[in-house]
Amino acid sequence: MGSTGHHNHESSPVDLIGANLSFLGLAALLLGGIGYGLRNADATAATFAILLLAPLFGFLFNGLRFRSKNARLSGSVATLAAFASFLCSISLAMKVGAAHGAVSTKFFDWMTIGDLNVAAGFTVDKISALMILVVTGVGTLIHLFSIGYMSHDDRPSKYFAYLNLFLFNMLLLILGDNLLVMFVGWEGVGLCSYLLIGFWFSDSEKAAAGMKAFITNRIGDAGFLLGIFTLFFIFGTVNFAEINQRALDIGAESGWGGPMTLACLFLFIGATGKSAQIPLYVWLPDAMAGPTPVSALIHAATMVTAGVYMIVRLNPLFLAAPNALHVVAVVGAVTAVTAASIGLTQWDIKKVLAYSTVSQLGYMFLACGVGAFGAAMFHLMTHAFFKALMFLGSGSVIHAMNGEQDIRKMGGLKKALPITHGTFLLGWLAIIGMPPFAGFFSKDEILWLSFHSPLGHWGLWLLGVFGAALTAFYMTRLMALTFWGGSRVPNGVHPHESPPSMTVPLIVLGALSVVGGWIGVPHAIGHALHVPHFLEHWFQGAILGIPGLKPASTALEIALMGVSVSIAGLSSVAAFVFYVRRTELPGKVAAKFRGFYDLVHNKYFVDEFYFGKIIDPLVEASRNLWAYVDVSFIDRGTYAVADMVRGVGSVAKTVQNGNMQQYALYVVLGVAATIFLILR
């Protein structure tokens, strides 16, 4: 441990001994987990054990030496842990591919009460295989990136500990074979998100952002819990496979009040919290207070997609509740447009990306809502590539700009940051949906199915296309203000390209943003080029087809595709004109539509509404409750009772006033009464 020199003065020997002992204990734990799998001659169990325990081990290793300032050691251990998980994920995915079905294992029974039997059981099927590959793959790259990014930080070890803990919880979320294990991961990632957003907790605002994220997520989690209860009391199980099977057996519910619809709506509340959809999206933009790689990993690529993943996981259930799906679709589409419009007016590079993430997540929910679960997963994957790329790119920019995040103070960074710019460019092309970049294929599939699916509607398609135009505009604006045009970099800041540990992940993600979409080439194009829709084939059996989907007209599909691509293209050209060629235009337009601009720039005053109309009144009401109910009413009430007792006492005590003649009178009266009674 090269780090000891740094902190000898602040760590007592007890700490060190404790840390080392715990370290040995953890190593034993890990070996034990692996040994457990091997003893049962079960390679699958061992793979699961390593997959899950490697990040946990990394967390404990780094967590116990949290004072260490050695970013290289901490980061290497953490990255290796993530990489070990990635290798296990590949192995499991291959097993799933070979078995054409799910691979499961069970470690122990977690809770067994009454009819409730929850096992610490894990399963990989085709949906979760894709998900763990994305999470551990992108996760490894981001861990690697972080080594460079956090090299000057005060507490790199703590950072990597949290990052690994996040990975562990995310894997629990993905791999759990029942709702409860998923919920463990679900809350666990929320906790890590809280810790990482508030990583620089000495800044009050950052700590507040973490808190906001946790509490907003908790609202969603409460909905998730209610969903679990509803499902348990309908089906008597919390196991995904059993729930899906029973939902299939029962068939679709038509009304709004049915138990499955209710359960789906409850679960969707959970999804709106975790995946930042209206009305609970407000935490995600604030979450940008965390270190940028965290934003890339948690708040773009993985955690925020958990809601989408959950719905896809339960796709037979949601298909049995079409009304709930309509809600999902409408919320998704509206969020996609709303968030994109806010993205138009933001000046913070990370805030733009954050609203972009909210918007892209809206597309995924739109896909889920029209029954296109495969498309949702597809977009989830491509989005993980290009959005992680752009966040890391923004991290590289921020790193180069000494922490500056305001794009008004950037511009012309293309020269100073060639690799960052080049890779960012690929991400930009992917997100605005230019063929043949990854985002094109996934977004096009969503738009097409939102139009064509029997669960869809042309209005949804229109919202989607409008959102795509806005996306193209604000992303081009971001590119233009950051990388192109003239430089507005303040004096004294000398942007420089980042070290290889940061650029290598960028390059890998850049490549993925190009080729990632090729596994899902739409049939309309694929037929001509003889390229199969690889992903659809992969998901067969795991994701149900859209019920009642009619064969498509190729011409219509290509026409719609052309419309959306050209609108997006035109929109980005417009943005290019606005922000590179004629830079006075944006100000003029903003001045012309001042009221509307202010509304959008201030994010529709949603935060102000939540604080002003809900949170502050609630706190005020609580103060009143305390002051009036507890102090004034209950305590005063008890005092009143006490005073009454005292009052009776003070009346009674006048009898005993020390006046002897009065006492004598009592005696006489007593005697008289006695005599009277006897003689009566």
Place this chain on the structure above:
Amino acid sequence: MPNTIDTILKVSLNHYLVLSAVLFTLGVLGVLLRKNVIVILMSIELMLNAVNVTFIAFSRYSGNIDGQVMVFFVMTIAAAEAAVGLALAVLIFRRFKEINIRYFEHLRG
């Protein structure tokens, strides 16, 4: 003076009891109404002596000496009580220059 003797012989138990009752009532009223401690003590004596009268009367009319023995006890106690009571009265007088019964309230503590 046979007439007188007759009269005396005609005095029945009831006469003594009535006398005793009257004396006792006077004593009670004295204790309850008078403020002077000395007078109160005297009234207590009056009550005790009223009781003594009944003792003697019963003793005489039932031919049993026990009642007369009891009277000696009562007289002894009356003496002791008067001594204690007067001592208190003297102390009260020393302190307040007056021997009103209300000053005894200060003994309440």
Place this chain on the structure above:
Amino acid sequence: MLLSAITFFPLLFALLVACIPGSRARVIRAVSLASSLIVFGLSLVLLAKFDRATAALQFVERLPWVPELGVSYFLGVDGISLWLVILTTFLTPVISLGSWGSIAAKVKGFHVSLLVLETAMLGSFLAMDAILFYVFFELSLVPMYFMIGIWGGARRIYATVKFFIYTMLGSLMMLLAIIYLMYAHHDTVGVFSASVLDFYKLKIPFVAGSFINPQTLLFFAFALAFAIKVPMFPLHTWLPDAHVEAPTPGSVVLAGVMLKMGTYGFMRFVLPLFPEAASYWAWLFIFLGLIGIVYGALVAMVQPDIKKLVAYSSVSHMGYIIVGLFAMNVYGATGGLYQMLNHGVSTGALFLLVGMIYERTHSREIVKYGGLAKALPVLAILFLIVTMSSIAVPLTNGFVGEFLILMGTFQVSKAYGVVAVTGVILGAAYMLWMVKRVFFGPAGELVENTGHPLRDLSPREIVVMAPLVVLIFWMGLFPNHFLDYSKVSIEHLIETRDNYQLTVNPSEATDVARTTPRSEAGK
């Protein structure tokens, strides 16, 4: 003899401690700690020998006490009381060690009080005779009264009198009810008995919809005693005062164990003794429990004092337990029992940590803090872990209990479930807001201007916290390790509540017959 040993060893050790000269504080502390550890060891023997396959009473001891009135010295343990006994014996050494920092004056008196209190609490959980239970239940007030009254804060007299009178009032009602039940037993069977097992056999007349009938009145008499102890809204106002004024170890005992005597009372007496009344009035208790959950959380949110905040959080958490118990299904009752243990562990830990903060800065005002995490990182980590347990993050103990309770509540009614679930949100809100204001942000005046650098946790303090933290995760990861012992008893309680009977473990029955002259034998 095991139960008697567990119950009365602390009392014996208290006498031993009382014989040590008061100036030898170190010896007193060491002896007190060692004796509470011995008692803990004994309770582990109990755990090891406990037969978890039966709902019957085990380790029964029964001796006549007042045979004319059927009162006996009657101890026994089943799956409901087992863990509460272990909780008590587990927390006492923790508290004993934890008190080394906070109790500097009158050390002897404190440790004697603590050990006497342990006997009283263990006796309440183990007594199977109503009068014996009443005696222990009341006995526990006395050492607590002194703990708050002698080692407490500025308003300690007010707080301790309030605490005493509140709880006493309820217990007197219970005493009346117990006496009534003894007469009722005499009227039906012909002999007096104060055995709870005999009480279970009584059929107490019940009329729905009216107050003036024996079962309803008895139900409310018992319920009042326990509701004050729990404490349930609106009888809770003694708790924040008592907690704020109590010294740290006093708060830990109070929150950790004494409040459980109330919820235990509901499980042992109220639910099975008065089944019709309990079912009929369940809505009222669920309603008050729900109010407690939400109200406690809201009021906790606006407290300026850390300790008062934790105290109100107890009101909220205890509300969960009440709701769980009155849900009257397996999930609610199991969750309720588990939450009793959780609350003991995590709120106990919270009070210990708050005490540790207080010992360093001598203030509990939240606004004066800020940035404490930078100054005291280890304490901050532990505080965060305990916070997570308190707000029921999965893989900590709190989640298991809260989840089961919410599930049980949801089974009763969706509306109840929805209201109860808001507590999950509010719980996170008040705890995290407090954590943010105390630990995060820039250094506050107390952290900045202490004049001396704040010292992070000492090895002793880490030893105090370590078992609690281990339990938090152990109970969260492997709840079955704990619940397996209670499952049969709880299922028995829930399934046969309308006609609840508790038997003595048959394998011990001969033993009991030999040592127990029948109470009517004297007649």
